[in-house]
Amino acid sequence: MQTVYNIDSQIAQVGMIADGTMVKEEESFECSEAIPFGRAVELHTDGKLRLPQGTGQAIANLRGIAIYDATKEPDLVGGGYKIGERVRVLRKGHIYAEFSGTTDLAGANANIFHSSTVATNRGKLTDSAGAGGAGVEVADAQPMKFLRALNASQAGLCLVECNYP
Numbered sequence: 682m683q684t685v686y687n688i689d690s691q692i693a694q695v696g697m698i699a700d701g702t703m704v705k706e707e708e709s710f711e712c713s714e715a716i717p718f719g720r721a722v723e724l725h726t727d728g729k730l731r732l733p734q735g736t737g738q739a740i741a742n743l744r745g746i747a748i749y750d751a752t753k754e755p756d757l758v759g760g761g762y763k764i765g766e767r768v769r770v771l772r773k774g775h776i777y778a779e780f781s782g783t784t785d786l787a788g789a790n791a792n793i794f795h796s797s798t799v800a801t802n803r804g805k806l807t808d809s810a811g812a813g814g815a816g817v818e819v820a821d822a823q824p825m826k827f828l829r830a831l832n833a834s835q836a837g838l839c840l841v842e843c844n845y846p
Contacts, residue, residue, distance in 0.1 A: 695720075695779045696760075708770055709769045711728075718779075719747060720804030721805075722744050722745065772843055773845065775842050776840075777839070790823055799816040799817075806839055828842050
């Protein structure tokens with residue numbers, strides 16, 4: 682008999698497109714490393730996607746957010762793409778992305794963790810201020826904005842609008 686009920690469960694999987702009716706644009710590229718769903722990705726000079734690794738407060742060629750794919754095995758935390766697979770990336774539209782920060786205030790510009798030395802949060806969106814120190818780099822993700830703040834039970838998840846050209 683069920684005795685515990687969760688009335689505030691996760692509303693989405695990271696990387697899920699939030700609105701199937703709006704105009705959206707996506708593209709796909711092969712990846713040079715494992716990429717979890719819902720993380721921001723950049724196109725490296727080798728023509729393959731990777732999690733952002735730039736130095737300072739800039740990301741060279743940000744492409745968008747890795748889209749959730751229910752056919753992939755959940756071998757990464759939360760699931761994702763393996764090295765050499767084609768990664769679907771949302772460039773325009775609404776998507777649930779991975780978040781690490783304090784609050785995803787509606788209308789605020791999103792920032793992205795990236796690092797040339799520490800892999801932990803690379804590609805996660807954040808509200809943390811821009812930073813350029815080695816291992817703690819945070820870059821502006823414009824034109825990406827938070828759409829609405831999610832409650833405490835949705836920790837690690839944010840709803841954003843991507844609008845890359």
